[in-house]
Amino acid sequence: MNAPIKFYQTGTFTVGNRLLAPEQRSVQASPERSNSLNSGHRACQGCGEALGARYAIDAAMRATGNRLIACNATGCLEVFSTPYPETSWQLPWIHSLFGNAAAVGTGIAAALKVKGREQVRVIAQGGDGGTTDIGLGCLSGMFERNDDVLYICYDNEAYMNTGVQRSSATPPAARTATTMAVGPRPGASFGQGKNLPLIAMAHRIPYVATATVADLHDLEAKVEKAMGLRGARYLHVLVPCPLGWGSASHDTIRLARLARETGIFPVFEAVHGEVTAVTRIRRRVPVMEYLKPQRRFAHLFGSPGHPEMLAMIQAEADRNIRRFRLLEASEA
Amino acid sequence: MLKQIEGSHAVAEAVALCRPEVICAYPISPQTHIVEGLGELVKSGALSPCEFINVESEFAAMSVAIGASAAGARAYTATASQGLLFMAEAVYNASGLGLPVVMTVANRAIGAPINIWNDHSDSMSQRDSGWLQLFAESNQEALDLHIQAFKLGEELSMPVMVCMDGFILTHAYERVDVPAQAEVDAFLPPYEPRQLLDPAEPVSIGAMVGPEAFMEVRYLAHAKQTMALERIPQIAAEFAQRFGRASGGLVRAYRCEDAETIVVALGSVLGTLKDTVDEMRTAGVSIGVLGIQSFRPFPLAAVRAALQGARRVVVLEKSFSVGLGGVVSTDVRLALSGLTLHGYTVIAGLGGRAITKASLARMLAEAVADTLQPLTFMDLDWRIVGRQLEREAATRRSGPIAENLLRDVGAVASKVR
Amino acid sequence: MLQVRIHGRGGQGVVTAAEMLSVAAFEQGRHAQAFPSFGSERTGAPVVAFCRIDDREIRLREPIVAPDVLIVQDPTLLHQVDVFQGLRPDGYVLINSKRSFDELGLGDIAQRFRRDRLITVPATEIALKHLGRPLPNAVLLGGFAALSGLITLDAVAHAIRDKFAGRVAENNVAAATEAFDYVKRCLQGLAHAQTD
Numbered sequence: 001m002n003a004p005i006k007f008y009q010t011g012t013f014t015v016g017n018r019l020l021a022p023e024q025r026s027v028q029a030s031p032e033r034s035n036s037l038n039s040g041h042r043a044c045q046g047c048g049e050a051l052g053a054r055y056a057i058d059a060a061m062r063a064t065g066n067r068l069i070a071c072n073a074t075g076c077l078e079v080f081s082t083p084y085p086e087t088s089w090q091l092p093w094i095h096s097l098f099g100n101a102a103a104v105g106t107g108i109a110a111a112l113k114v115k116g117r118e119q120v121r122v123i124a125q126g127g128d129g130g131t132t133d134i135g136l137g138c139l140s141g142m143f144e145r146n147d148d149v150l151y152i153c154y155d156n157e158a159y160m161n162t163g164v165q166r167s168s169a170t171p172p173a174a175r176t177a178t179t180m181a182v183g184p185r186p187g188a189s190f191g192q193g194k195n196l197p198l199i200a201m202a203h204r205i206p207y208v209a210t211a212t213v214a215d216l217h218d219l220e221a222k223v224e225k226a227m228g229l230r231g232a233r234y235l236h237v238l239v240p241c242p243l244g245w246g247s248a249s250h251d252t253i254r255l256a257r258l259a260r261e262t263g264i265f266p267v268f269e270a271v272h273g274e275v276t277a278v279t280r281i282r283r284r285v286p287v288m289e290y291l292k293p294q295r296r297f298a299h300l301f302g303s304p305g306h307p308e309m310l311a312m313i314q315a316e317a318d319r320n321i322r323r324f325r326l327l328e329a330s331e332a
Numbered sequence: 333m334l335k336q337i338e339g340s341h342a343v344a345e346a347v348a349l350c351r352p353e354v355i356c357a358y359p360i361s362p363q364t365h366i367v368e369g370l371g372e373l374v375k376s377g378a379l380s381p382c383e384f385i386n387v388e389s390e391f392a393a394m395s396v397a398i399g400a401s402a403a404g405a406r407a408y409t410a411t412a413s414q415g416l417l418f419m420a421e422a423v424y425n426a427s428g429l430g431l432p433v434v435m436t437v438a439n440r441a442i443g444a445p446i447n448i449w450n451d452h453s454d455s456m457s458q459r460d461s462g463w464l465q466l467f468a469e470s471n472q473e474a475l476d477l478h479i480q481a482f483k484l485g486e487e488l489s490m491p492v493m494v495c496m497d498g499f500i501l502t503h504a505y506e507r508v509d510v511p512a513q514a515e516v517d518a519f520l521p522p523y524e525p526r527q528l529l530d531p532a533e534p535v536s537i538g539a540m541v542g543p544e545a546f547m548e549v550r551y552l553a554h555a556k557q558t559m560a561l562e563r564i565p566q567i568a569a570e571f572a573q574r575f576g577r578a579s580g581g582l583v584r585a586y587r588c589e590d591a592e593t594i595v596v597a598l599g600s601v602l603g604t605l606k607d608t609v610d611e612m613r614t615a616g617v618s619i620g621v622l623g624i625q626s627f628r629p630f631p632l633a634a635v636r637a638a639l640q641g642a643r644r645v646v647v648l649e650k651s652f653s654v655g656l657g658g659v660v661s662t663d664v665r666l667a668l669s670g671l672t673l674h675g676y677t678v679i680a681g682l683g684g685r686a687i688t689k690a691s692l693a694r695m696l697a698e699a700v701a702d703t704l705q706p707l708t709f710m711d712l713d714w715r716i717v718g719r720q721l722e723r724e725a726a727t728r729r730s731g732p733i734a735e736n737l738l739r740d741v742g743a744v745a746s747k748v749r
Numbered sequence: 750m751l752q753v754r755i756h757g758r759g760g761q762g763v764v765t766a767a768e769m770l771s772v773a774a775f776e777q778g779r780h781a782q783a784f785p786s787f788g789s790e791r792t793g794a795p796v797v798a799f800c801r802i803d804d805r806e807i808r809l810r811e812p813i814v815a816p817d818v819l820i821v822q823d824p825t826l827l828h829q830v831d832v833f834q835g836l837r838p839d840g841y842v843l844i845n846s847k848r849s850f851d852e853l854g855l856g857d858i859a860q861r862f863r864r865d866r867l868i869t870v871p872a873t874e875i876a877l878k879h880l881g882r883p884l885p886n887a888v889l890l891g892g893f894a895a896l897s898g899l900i901t902l903d904a905v906a907h908a909i910r911d912k913f914a915g916r917v918a919e920n921n922v923a924a925a926t927e928a929f930d931y932v933k934r935c936l937q938g939l940a941h942a943q944t945d
Binding site: 084090093097137138144145 | 353354356381382383385386387388389391392395396397398399400401402403404405407421422425429528529530531533534535536537538539540541542544545
Binding site: 336338470499500505507600602603604606607686687688 | 767771774775776780783785809812
């Protein structure tokens with residue numbers, strides 16, 4: 001806990017904030033930050049999830065005065081953060097199973113309540129696999145009961161830790177080990193997949209938000225807002241995975257920003273099932289710019305490539321922009 | 333206080349007396365009345381402080397219990413049959429993490445074919461999980477074992493399953509003595525966790541353990557169950573001293589002192605066996621009954637000590653290892669290694685088939701005459717089994733097995749063509 | 750040991766009847782065990798429940814195949830299910846019907862048992878009168894108390910109040926009491942007929 005915090009250069013300007021008033025600076029800019037996910041973990045170079053988890057948990061620790069307990073689903077984050085006999089976590093942390101993070105969170109929250117220690121808060125976290133697939137039953141139960149848990153999903157759009165297999169969060173056309181880029185319709189099928197933020201909204205829980213690792217202030221603000229509320233809350237964070245996406249490790253944050261700017265990943269907040277705020281696209285970009293740096297979409301390009309699939313992806317991004325009103329009226 | 337109540341309600345009252353802090357269960361026959369009873373106690377405020385959580389599956393039930401226990405709360409759940417299997421991953425997780433959850437298993441058969449009636453296949457399926465498994469002979473014992481289970485589990489930091497026969501015990505109205513709250517409080521202190529999720533002292537629970545330490549971690553669970561072999565009789569003795577009756581322990585012998593033949597069994601069938609054995613004793617047969625209360629840890633030494641003087645041992649069990657034979661009898665045989673005696677395995681009561689005094693008397697007479705098969709399926713209708721096997725030999729598309737058998741038994745109307 | 754078998758259809762409170770009987774026996778300081786037959790239950794299907802009463806702990810746990818007492822809550826079962834199977838020669842039979850044994854077509858069967866231990870009670874009618882619903886279970890227990898003397902009416906009333914609350918309980922007690930009186934009168938009538 002007394003070790004000096006290392007600030008790694010990330011290729012962004014988000015950490016410094018020297019021109020901002022102190023109270024406007026990010027949690028990450030502060031040497032006092034809890035550094036909940038300590039360095040020394042075994043994540044890949046450029047891992048979006050490690051970044052997202054550190055951002056989110058540090059923000060939550062500040063918001064709760066370090067009164068926080070985390071439970072983690074099986075997955076990359078759990079595996080690279082606790083290589084026996086070490087742990088990178090500097091807060092109380094439990095890993096139970098793959099599909100039960102939300103239920104374990106429910107149990108911890110119940111114990112705290114019964115013991116009159118409700119000022120201690122609970123975060124349950126997992127990847128897309130543990131959230132949208134195997135963990136959906138427990139997650140829905142936690143939402144439905146409005147248990148006092150913030151669930152954070154770090155979405156890298158496949159089962160990465162076991163070798164990049166497809167999950168219900170895998171986007172159409174993406175290559176994974178179980179949706180190979182072969183045959184007449186290469187990559188993940190169109191017409192499948194779940195939108196967890198919308199599912200969360202359908203439960204009408206107090207707070208649902210999406211975020212990416214490209215916008216630190218936005219992510220921290222959403223975590224802070226969530227921790228200021230009671231009841232079931234859900235945060236869905238897009239976290240690029242260089243290994244699984246076939247992207248350069250220095251492109252993690254850039255790709256996350258492109259996901260937002262293309263309209264592929266709408267960034268918004270919802271309260272009790274209604275969208276209350278969106279992050280507008282600052283400079284709209286065609287989906288190709290987001291897809292091209294990722295080898296998981298390589299089969300869409302070249303000759304002949306798959307221009308029809310590219311068009312379908314663009315159409316979906318257009319639909320998101322319309323539906324969530326991601327452009328200013330003048331730009332629409 | 334003496335009461336005439338349903339077994340499920342007796343268990344609910346016992347659990348409530350243990351001051352559970354988090355109760356999380358999913359309904360499944362025949363456990364429903366236990367959880368409903370506890371739910372009512374919490375909702376009315378009679379059981380407080382306590383969080384009662386209506387979970388969405390048995391997997392969630394055990395997971396919520398894991399989270400609650402890790403955060404320092406006394407956690408309880410209940411299930412049976414399919415539900416126990418559905419939570420199997422979490423069952424192993426709870427014992428692997430060393431969390432002292434107490435769970436009632438209202439013993440019920442596992443499908444297919446779907447069957448809601450009693451046998452021990454559910455508990456037996458989890459016998460290797462690391463959970464302690466205690467079996468109740470009566471509703472009084474079921475009530476008492478829950479109180480002992482919390483004490484035992486929390487001392488050792490291991491989870492405990494209290495097994496009671498579904499319907500036969502859970503749905504039977506019987507006289508029970510429900511202890512007073514003060515007595516239970518004196519016997520069962522508040523839960524002091526060995527590990528705790530606490531911001532004041534952060535720990536990481538549930539790390540991956542590779543080949544370098546996994547065997548040691550698993551061995552420690554075994555070491556704790558070995559300690560339990562000592563602790564279980566001690567706790568039973570403390571219980572007897574405080575509450576004035578014998579409940580629990582490792583084994584309980586009935587008229588075994590000079591018995592030539594001893595029948596070994598678990599659960600409620602022990603009552604019927606005792607009545608049967610009394611009649612046989614009156615007729616001059618040298619026979620006794622050994623009840624096993626603690627199935628895990630399996631009391632090898634105590635079982636050996638109780639049986640070694642007998643000439644023949646009959647293990648009567650409501651469990652079945654397909655492809656081998658008995659489950660309990662295999663463990664009993666281990667206890668008897670090296671001894672020379674006749675051993676018989678009798679599989680009975682699967683799927684809730686009634687075990688009658690008449691059938692037991694017939695079977696035991698054969699055992700005593702040493703004309704019993706080493707592996708017997710009591711009251712099995714060989715005729716309809718034979719018919720099905722003939723059917724399958726005759727044609728490939730022989731149809732669903734259960735439907736065929738039920739038609740032969742007369743339980744299903746004629747086939748619609 | 751006294752073994753009671755209660756027959757009826759799902760929805761008629763057969764299981765509750767057995768439970769109340771066990772509570773009545775408990776009230777009189779005896780040991781009692783009550784349990785249903787665990788068949789697949791659905792409204793209208795034949796249901797059986799059992800009750801054992803003894804002065805020592807009851808260890809036996811098997812369905813009652815040789816009952817000392819038979820209570821039949823639904824006479825439509827009489828020619829569908831062999832309710833009399835295993836009944837002891839000196840057993841008690843109480844059938845919910847306003848017709849007599851002979852009128853029910855049970856004259857031959859009745860010959861095998863003791864005439865002063867067989868009775869029919871219009872329990873459904875009594876129940877409708879006091880409860881407004883055709884639930885004959887508590888009513889028949891009142892009748893059984895009179896028929897056998899093995900359970901007191903007071904104990905039955907206590908068991909009813911243990912199971913039900915308020916007006917429902919009191920109405921059931923009243924109905925059970927009417928059945929008790931009815932059976933007492935029938936028995937007196939039988940005794941007079943026999944002495945004539």
